Amino acid sequence: MSTTQRKTTDVSEKQARQTAEAARESEWARPSFGKELFLGRFRLDLIDPPPAAPPRPEFLDRLEEFLRSGVDGARIEREARIPDEVFQGLARLGAFGMKIDEEFGGLGLSNLHYCKALTMTGSVSASVAALLSAHQSIGVPQPLKLFGTEAQKRAFLPRLAAGEVSAFLLTEPDVGSDPARLGTVAEPVEGGFRLNGVKLWATNGTVATLLVVMARVPEKGITAFVVEGDAPGITVERRNAFLGLRGLENSVTRFHDVFVPAENVIGGLGKGLRIALTTLNTGRLSLPAMCVGAGKRALAIAREWSADRVQWGRPVGDHEAVAKKIAFIAATTYAMESMLDLCCRIADDHRNDIRIEAALVKLFASEMAWLVADELIQIRGGRGYETAESLDARGERAAEAEQILRDLRINRIFEGSTEIMHLLIAREAVDAHLSVAGDIIDPDADLARKARAGARAGAFYARWLPTLTVGSGQNPSAYGEFGPLAHHLRWVERTSRRLARSTFYAMSRWQGRMERKQAFLGRIVDIGAELFAMAAVVSRAHAERDDRPAGRELADLFCRQARLRAEAHLAALWDNTDAFDAKAAERVLGGRYAFLEEGVIHPPADKPWVSAWEPGASTAEDVRRRVPPSSG
Numbered sequence: 001m002s003t004t005q006r007k008t009t010d011v012s013e014k015q016a017r018q019t020a021e022a023a024r025e026s027e028w029a030r031p032s033f034g035k036e037l038f039l040g041r042f043r044l045d046l047i048d049p050p051p052a053a054p055p056r057p058e059f060l061d062r063l064e065e066f067l068r069s070g071v072d073g074a075r076i077e078r079e080a081r082i083p084d085e086v087f088q089g090l091a092r093l094g095a096f097g098m099k100i101d102e103e104f105g106g107l108g109l110s111n112l113h114y115c116k117a118l119t120m121t122g123s124v125s126a127s128v129a130a131l132l133s134a135h136q137s138i139g140v141p142q143p144l145k146l147f148g149t150e151a152q153k154r155a156f157l158p159r160l161a162a163g164e165v166s167a168f169l170l171t172e173p174d175v176g177s178d179p180a181r182l183g184t185v186a187e188p189v190e191g192g193f194r195l196n197g198v199k200l201w202a203t204n205g206t207v208a209t210l211l212v213v214m215a216r217v218p219e220k221g222i223t224a225f226v227v228e229g230d231a232p233g234i235t236v237e238r239r240n241a242f243l244g245l246r247g248l249e250n251s252v253t254r255f256h257d258v259f260v261p262a263e264n265v266i267g268g269l270g271k272g273l274r275i276a277l278t279t280l281n282t283g284r285l286s287l288p289a290m291c292v293g294a295g296k297r298a299l300a301i302a303r304e305w306s307a308d309r310v311q312w313g314r315p316v317g318d319h320e321a322v323a324k325k326i327a328f329i330a331a332t333t334y335a336m337e338s339m340l341d342l343c344c345r346i347a348d349d350h351r352n353d354i355r356i357e358a359a360l361v362k363l364f365a366s367e368m369a370w371l372v373a374d375e376l377i378q379i380r381g382g383r384g385y386e387t388a389e390s391l392d393a394r395g396e397r398a399a400e401a402e403q404i405l406r407d408l409r410i411n412r413i414f415e416g417s418t419e420i421m422h423l424l425i426a427r428e429a430v431d432a433h434l435s436v437a438g439d440i441i442d443p444d445a446d447l448a449r450k451a452r453a454g455a456r457a458g459a460f461y462a463r464w465l466p467t468l469t470v471g472s473g474q475n476p477s478a479y480g481e482f483g484p485l486a487h488h489l490r491w492v493e494r495t496s497r498r499l500a501r502s503t504f505y506a507m508s509r510w511q512g513r514m515e516r517k518q519a520f521l522g523r524i525v526d527i528g529a530e531l532f533a534m535a536a537v538v539s540r541a542h543a544e545r546d547d548r549p550a551g552r553e554l555a556d557l558f559c560r561q562a563r564l565r566a567e568a569h570l571a572a573l574w575d576n577t578d579a580f581d582a583k584a585a586e587r588v589l590g591g592r593y594a595f596l597e598e599g600v601i602h603p604p605a606d607k608p609w610v611s612a613w614e615p616g617a618s619t620a621e622d623v624r625r626r627v628p629p630s631s632g
Contacts (some may be wrong), residue, residue: 012055034429036555042493048542050341052072053112054112059138077400082305094161097160097163098112105158111345112345118289122293133290137279140212141276142277151263165208165209166210179273183213185197188218189557196615201253205253209601212225213228213260214273221269221270237618249625284361291366295329295372298329302325302339332369335370342357366412376401383399383401424427439452442512472493473492473495484556488534488563503524526566534563
């Protein structure tokens with residue numbers, strides 16, 4: 001085994017945790033609704049009334065016209081390729097510069113209107129929306145906007161705004177959510193660095209001409225670099241194919257002795273992971289935008305089909321079994337859009353810290369949109385399982401229900417899987433506790449540190465715990481200005497305090513073992529997501545009460561559904577099979593239940609589950625794709 005390959009495996013659990021902890025933002029310089037919510041403090045004033053939306057840009061009208069006339073989503077699905085003319089048309093519109101400031105040739109859109117653009121684009125082609133999202137939300141533009149030097153911005157941003165594509169390269173064949181094991185190395189040489197490694201699952205990797213690459217600089221740590229996509233020594237070894245997003249240009253990319261100038265370091269040596277996490281604070285909003293688009297499309301298909309299709313003498317939508325599914329799709333789509341719009345407005349306003357809120361909406365939307373798509377297929381029956389192309393060929397409307405399901409599935413994995421999002425949000429949710437009492441449960445802390453922590457914790461909990469006993473949610477007239485929706489806010493306030501009490505009890509009970517109670521932490525986070533969603537829909541319905549009075553009905557419906565889900569999670573905090581499940585999994589892994597795998601034909605096990613890689617020159621054909629510039 002090579003030295004480089006060993007570096008990706010010889011990392012202890014403690015080292016992995018330390019790497020992740022060092023990368024997170026530890027300061028809370030601005031208020032956070034999500035942080036307060038998990039502490040049992042329902043700070044509705046931080047989100048209501050929501051910040052005003054900026055004027056709608058004319059660009060959205062031009063984008064809509066282009067999507068209607070210039071993008072054939074069915075063709076992209078059929079050919080598994082976004083045509084060159086779509087790239088060129090998007091470039092002429094300025095779509096590759098939506099988040100780039102105008103001084104560098106971009107459109108300078110707000111987060112709100114950027115997400116509106118992605119929602120619209122995703123309704124025509126999820127692959128095109130993913131192209132634009134990966135390019136701007138996590139690709140070169142966003143890290144440079146936040147951390148780049150003036151020289152870097154002037155060198156690279158105009159190129160990207162004009163239509164060059166960027167990609168973000170972090171994942172490796174044996175490294176996913178655990179970056180401490182990163183194997184790509186940037187070795188200092190005269191004038192810069194020599195880059196060696198292999199990156200997996202780089203969205204836009206086959207078409208990108210500018211890359212953000214995360215690599216380990218010896219003695220300095222993981223560092224972010226801007227790398228020219230056509231630099232000598234780069235080989236795009238393959239284009240990956242997936243369950244959905246068939247037009248996605250996703251690569252395996254090899255770097256062999258690639259020279260990167262020193263001036264292409266972003267934000268300083270060793271700052272790469274912090275840059276990545278900070279970029280994702282707002283970058284995560286792009287995935288919910290596409291989930292909202294899918295929800296809107298699913299609602300339209302469900303509504304039209306359920307009114308037109310007749311079974312047993314009545315439209316199928318009149319039957320209660322289907323009606324419940326339609327109601328779920330409508331209420332959930334309203335909630336996803338309410339949460340996303342609120343997060344975007346808060347992000348644009350810059351007064352609040354949105355790291356928890358953005359993570360919550362990504363988690364909630366990716367999970368709930370998947371359920372929405374699944375319910376849509378059930379409503380459509382056999383036609384839901386049939387492809388749009390097949391439906392069209394026999395003279396029926398080409399409703400792409402099965403494609404929506406396939407395209408959505410990746411959102412539960414992209415930019416932080418649901419399981420990782422649970423842990424990330426849970427870490428932020430208990431930050432206040434760890435900041436005062438962390439040394440008490442830290443096995444490496446000496447007696448002096450534990451004593452100081454005990455004093456801090458005593459003072460903190462003496463003030464905090466009494467606030468969890470009584471609150472405005474117990475006042476029957478509280479939040480009266482929200483009219484018939486006020487009782488939902490009172491329930492959110494009471495449940496926020498109940499959630500905080502449960503978290504405190506769990507920390508007292510499990511102490512240092514708390515981090516291993518991942519099922520418990522996941523439920524805590526899911527409850528918080530439901531509470532945030534309820535607050536968002538009520539705030540939106542109240543703000544729009546004169547223009548869209550029907551919104552109150554959807555807000556009320558969603559809150560009723562969300563309360564049932566949250567109550568189930570609350571009950572499962574202490575009444576569950578977690579310990580039995582963990583023991584059963586241990587037995588499965590040990591082979592005790594291998595007899596269950598008998599009686600079927602398994603394919604040959606002739607390849608490893610995770611492919612190994614060795615440093616060196618590529619032996620594969622370069623499959624990179626270059627889109628010719630538009631002649632228009």
